[in-house]
């Protein structure tokens with residue numbers, strides 16, 4: 001049977017594997033993390049000294065949009081099964097001095113149990129998803145593809161380009177692959193979770209913060225989750241984040257002072273945490289949906305493709321790569 005390996009169990013990797021599986025290809029997914037999800041990351045709060053213990057908070061992507069018809073079907077299925085819900089189309093806008101007003105845009109979706117739960121759902125429909133399984137090299141040997149010591153017919157690398165670049169051996173690194181991988185650079189984010197004893201802000205869903213050296217965005221996780229819990233998640237300006245990647249918690253005091261000033265908060269948080277994302281978002285993305293070296297069957301997908309960088313475009317990139325791989329693998333049988 002034709003075998004394919006998808007490396008990375010973020011949304012692009014799981015979408016890619018789903019397409020391959022649907023086409024009857026024997027597909028496995030290898031994920032180096034302890035759980036699936038990648039940047040659609042949620043964590044359970046513990047030892048916060050508040051009533052929020054046991055609650056899930058989104059510490060990676062804040063929400064997702066669904067404008068692509070194919071992806072809308074996936075989202076509708078999540079909604080029908082009460083896994084996801086339409087969250088809001090209206091966010092506040094602020095600058096360093098305070099809140100300026102509100103802005104309406106496309107509907108943003110959230111997951112009742114955190115975004116990671118949606119990826120658990122995708123993974124549960126696949127035959128083989130291995131976590132804590134880091135791939136260290138993809139090479140060509142006598143015309144075949146070898147991933148670490150495993151021989152496969154096709155490999156999809158579904159992750160930030162810099163991470164893919166690290167594991168592609170010179171034997172499969174064509175000039176085309178090299179330039180596709182190096183053309184896109186990523187900006188970092190530090191996501192700071194702030195747990196309060198009780199809500200001390202006027203109702204809002206999310207807030208874009210323009211031209212501020214400390215913050216770009218604050219999500220009201222209580223509104224996002226629908227439980228009203230007094231939890232905010234603030235994203236640090238990429239320039240500041242880049243200077244603090246080695247010591248993410250050091251930005252927390254500045255984040256607290258900035259959120260408090262902009263939102264006129266009367267309380268300090270009772271618990272905080274800082275999550276570092278070195279490759280949070282590509283600064284620009286390829287217009288093509290994916291890259292596939294048809295001779296070697298090495299594919300690249302993720303949010304650096306399909307006009308990203310968003311959850312929805314990462315899904316589309318993986319989905320379409322999987323379909324094209326399945327098509328070529330089917331032809332070669």
Ligand SMILES: Cc1cc2nc3c(=O)[nH]c(=O)nc-3n(C[C@H](O)[C@H](O)[C@H](O)COP(=O)(O)OP(=O)(O)OC[C@H]3O[C@@H](n4cnc5c(N)ncnc54)[C@H](O)[C@@H]3O)c2cc1C
Nearest residue numbers: 008010011012032038039061062063135280302303310311
């Ligand atoms: C802080 C933050 C906020 C964001 N906000 C939004 C938002 O509001 N809306 C939105 O649409 N998008 C947002 N994004 C972007 C969105 O999260 C991504 O576009 C999307 O999740 C990318 O999915 P992916 O599958 O391409 O990559 P990832 O989710 O990064 O998945 C790649 C996976 O590959 C694994 N991996 C890497 N190397 C290896 C290896 N060698 N072996 C095995 N596994 C490996 C990683 O562990 C990871 O799980 C945000 C991202 C961040 C970080």
